[in-house]
Every structure is written in C-alpha cells, then in structure tokens.
Amino acid sequence: MRLDQPKYKTSDEVDFLIIGSGAAGGILAKELSTNGFRVVVLEQGPYLTESDFTHDEIKIFQEDLLTNHPKLQPNTFRKTPDEKAKQQRALAYGRLVGGTSVHFTANFWRFHEIDFVERSKVGPVPGAGLADWPITYADLEPYYTKVEWEIGVSGLAGASPFDPPRSKPYPMPPLPVKSSGVIFERAARKLGLHPFPAPMAILSQPRPGRSACVNCGFCLGFGCEVGAKSSSLATAIRVAERTGRCEIRPNSYVHRIEMDSKGRVSGAVYFDEQKNTHLQKAKAVVVCANGAETPRLLLLSANKQFPNGLANSSGYVGKYLMLNSAAVVFGLFDEPLNEYKGFAVSRVLHDFYELDPQKVGFYGGGGLDARFDQTPIQFASGGLPPGTPSWGKEFKTALSHNYTRTMEIFCHGTSLPVEQNSFSLDPDLKDAWGLPALRMTYRDHPDDLKLAAWQRDRALELLDAAGAQKKWAQPISEQEFAFHLLGTCRMGYDPKTSVINSEHRTHDVKNLFLCDGSSLVTSGRGQPTMTIEALAFRAADRITALARRGDLGA
C-alpha cells in the first residue's frame, strides 16, 4: 500500500532533490524530511509494494521484475582500458523504489576499525590506490547503531570476539539457526575458530506494520511480501512519506543535473514513464543512484565548467571500482538440511578479517558465512557437484537427493581499489532512452584472487571438519559481474584525489552531495549495505547542519 504524499510542482524549488531511493536514498529521504525539509525523491524504477512481489523465479531473474533490465539499459564490459568493450551484462542492481535493499541477502556486518585506516596500518599495496577514510569507525559507530535500531537488524552483540566496539546491543535476537549454521558452527569450533549468529537485516520479531520473517525461502533476489526484510521500502521510505513533506516520484529516470551561472546545481532533468522530460528544481541535490549510476549521471552532466563530468575536477569520478572478492564452496551431507526454508545466512565467522600479509603472501581479509541461497531452478542449473550429468535419469536422481542436502559456504573479502577499474560512458552503445550506456572496466587485483583462493581452501577445510559426504568449489576466476558497486566517487580530504569530502559534499559544487556505495574508500570485507546506510544517516546529520546554518551556497 502507498501512503498519501505531497505532490510538488517541478517548478517548485524544493529543499532537497534526492536521486535514487535505495539503501542510502531512502534513509536520506526519511532523515531530511523528518528534519523539516521539503524533499523530492526521483527513482528510475517503479513503485512496487508487498502485494506486487512474487516467488516466480522467471519474473525475478529472467524478466528482471526488480532489477535493471539488460535490454533497456544494456552495458559493455572490458578487463582493461586498452581493450574495446563488448556488450555483455556486467551488473545487477535494484531498479525500483527501495533499490537493491529490496532484494539483498541482508547480511549486516559492520565494518571493523581496520577498514577505515588500512593505508596507514599496512602501507602501500603495489597496484592499488589504497587510502584511509577521512572518518573512522568511531565516527560511524553511532550511525551503525541507528541503522540496527531504526531499520531493524537481528543479531547477538558480543558473540564474535572480533567485533568492533558497539554502544548498544542489537534491538532483537538473531534469526533461528539453520542446519547449515549448525554444521558450520560445530566444524568451525572444532578447528578453533569463532563462528557467531549472523547479523541480518531481517526481523526476528514483528515491528509495527511489519511481520517477523516467515521463512518462506525465497529471499536473496526477491522482495519480501511480509515486510520482514529491512529494505528502505519497508522502513525509511514509509517514515519519509508519513512526514507529509516527502514525495517519492517513481519512473523518473534522471539523466542530467543542471547547474546555474553561480556554479551551483539547480535541479535535475529526468524522463517520466512516457519519456517526456521534466526539470525538477531544488536548492540542493543528493545523488544516491548507486556506485554505477551515480558516476554515470555525473559524467552525463558534463558542462562548460566541468567538461569531464560534473564535480569531476579530480578525474576520479567512476574510478576505483570495487566488487568484493568472492569464493563459493558446496557441501553435500547425509541427512536433509532443508536449506530452502528460511533466509540465506545464519552463521558467520570473522577469524580471517585481518590476515597477516607476511604470513599469507597477499593483502586482504574476509568473512565466511554458511548459507543456501539457491532457488530450485538455480540449483538445478548449477548446484550439483561437477561431473553430474546435466540431464536424464542420473541428473534427476541427483537433483532429488541433493536439493535438500546441500549447503554453501560463501567467502567474502576485500577488493583492493585499482584506479583503472571503473564505470565510464560507452562511446558507442546507447540505452533505450538514447543515453550513453555504462561501460565497466574490471580486473581483480592479484591479491584479491589470492585471497579468494585462500578463503576457499579454509571453507573446504570446514566442510571436511563437518564430515561432508562430498565437497566442491566453484572455480575462482577474474570477476566480470558486479553486484556490489563500490568506491567510484570516493570520499577524502584532498580534492585532487577524491570526489566528496567527509560530509558527502562534492569538493567542486557546494550544494551537490553524493551518498551510496560510490562513497566508500575501501571495500570492507564484503557486506557493504550496512555501512552505506550508516553513512547515509551520518550524511543526513551533516547536510541538515549545513542547511540550517545556511551553508549550502545559496
């Protein structure tokens, strides 16, 4: 259901125009409208609600009900800048009100202290542009707590000895343990490791207007019909609407941010559903369009003053893309786990969060989780052990035996920031609106691949310790597909080497702010959304303070 909202005229200069309604945009909309400002949120995707969601895998994964559509918004890919990019789907993100938070796994670890100070702690890493953040874990801690309490995160404080300090426990207990979690926990303890209940942005207890998780099993990739997944749609956006000051305008595809003669942004031009263009005027603009679309929009908004892209005097808009290193192993067990019931992850371990480069021979770290996130069709297409026939009687027999007895260990880890890894505008390919398509350039830093292989080996050891009947790993190869879209408008002190400052204000334009995965300076160890949301809460505080003291350059 949608609540009544104000309808602002495009000629009405609202206080804030927010572009994107996902993890960051939703929270900024809530905070800024709650603080008394008049806000318009332009979202390129539709406004769907719980009753529109479905367990139809084809609608979700083939028809892209919730995600960017490769036909409407095709993109290109290349490994290095000297290659000609080929058309190839290279990224998926949520394209609807609520953004990717609608369909995410909801793994909600905080970043640790190390993630903010890696450069000064470990020194330079060859081939990487590692940098410290202009903020520390301590600066962000109150906002992590805010995320946990305001949007709803289930977890157990103090369960991991590696957790950074926290000011408050979780607002609700962890979700129930799955068979994969029990197997993982027992094996890990046998090996002297420290597994703990996964912090998840999924409700273990009901909240007003939202059900606790009913363990339907269609979680990763799907929107939650009962509002248990703590998406921006189920949380922040509803609050923003209730203020009566925030208009969420769906099907509004922004393709240009306008600038006035004084060097301030004055609004944004967008296509509505019928492809008519409009200019929404605003006193300030906050771009939360994700780590791919935010840099694209800045590049599309090049003007006389900024010929290389709006707010891109540094030349770093779109660069230092990080996807997070990943490895997946599978284990087959004797008895049914029935992993298809419930959310994806119930146990995690962080023993490998800070590895010693001298000992392992590469820089990085990570976290392992026990999970199962495959829908029936996905499982039949790729969940059986290598060498199993892919059709016929043996295939069917394996499918009917294994589906209930298989689990995964997912190894998440660092991506080092590499300057040439980037999103840019493709010189040839256009989308269905005639706009230059995204071009992704990506080749993992060699240490990221070493880390993935190292963690894969630890995960296989865990499955051995667990007494798996069979275990296997997905081959590790250079990544060509992006889910996590990080680092492409990085935060920093120096306008020459970063795009935004610690208040999320662009160094170049006083009333233009960016907040989403693009703001991250390092990749953490694989679960960015929690940090993106904490940054959004913090950004909202800073932007509010600037606006209240009249410091938006008006």
Next chain:
Amino acid sequence: MKDALTRRRFLLHSLSGVSAAWVTSHWPAALAAAEHAHAAARSATPPKFEFFTPEQAAEIDAITARIIPTDETPGAREAGVVYFIDRALKTFASDYQKNFNEGLPELQGLVHEMYPNVDRFSTATPDQQDDVLRSLDQKNATAKRPFRPRPEAQNFFDTLRLFTIQGFLIDPDSDKGGSRDGVGWKVIGREREHMFQPPFGYYDKDYPGWQPLSKDAEKR
C-alpha cells in the same frame, strides 16, 4: 482452485505477526492481487498450443521427457513442461522462438543422420533418443554453464534443458503454468508451503541454543 488456496493460506499465515491495522489496510489489496493472478493463470492455461503445432508439441514433449524422465516419480511430462514452453515462447521468452524454429528441424536432421529408419525423435526408442540428445549436447560441449546470477541458454540444447528445468521447477503457484500439481517440487523434496517454522532440517533439530565460548577458549 487448489493453487489459489495455497497462495491464500500463505498470505494468511504470513500476516500472523502483523498489526491489525496493517491487515485491515493491506489485506483486501493483497488478496485481490493474489486472486487475480490465479484467475489469470487458470483462464490462460492453453486449451491448445499457441506456438507449437501439435506435431512440434509431440516432439518437444518427447525431448523434455528425456531431459527429466518419468521413472518411479513424475518427470517433465507429468509437470506439463511442453505447455509451459509453448506459453513461454508466446510471452516472456518470445526471443527464443527463432531458436526453436531452427533447432527443431536440426534435431530431426540429426535423428535421420543417426537412425535413417526412424521417422522423427518422438518415434525413436528411449535409448536412441538419449543418443541423439547426447550427440547434440556434445556438439555444444564448449558452451558455458553459468552458475550465477542467471542461467542463460547458449544454444538449442541448453535452451531445451533450461526451459525443461524451468517448467519442472517454477513455483507451482506462479502464473507461468508448468510444475503442474507441484510435481517438480515433490521430486526435489521441496514442500509446497511458503512459510516454515524451525527446526528446518536434521542438523538443527537438536541444537541446544547458542553457547558462548568460555573466555579462556577465546583467541583474543
């Protein structure tokens, strides 16, 4: 009707943790949407084939029945996969029409090449059929079998295989047809319900609850 009831039961059960106000405001819309989807699905169940000729349909049915055969449990045939594919090709998978229009004659060509006395795939013996499909699969041996994020068919055999899997395992309560009577989920052991309570499986049923490690066992 059974589908609608299952779906309705899911919605009802799932709402158990929600406030009364939420139910009052959401329930009619949620129910209407579910009912509508199922009415549409029921009325759109093809009484006859929309894309395939009856002859083509017989071939497709025979092929899918080798990809997921019927043995002591139901296979693609019982799941009505051929109806699913027929409807898919007229709706969300219309891009694949060419693939089928060209692939089917090629497959029949292969049948004649390997078994000159056999008229068409559907009249071959099951062993012959398997040999033909194996040969077709090996011809495409270089094709990638992507794991994630989305399985995409690369050639005719992969297309047949993927469509068969989809028609067999799609949520039986979806409006796509296929997975008739939920037989696919029965075969893989997935319960038809859409809400569950712990314990979920064998290994968590005797879990004693979270036990913190004793302090001296901690590494840090």
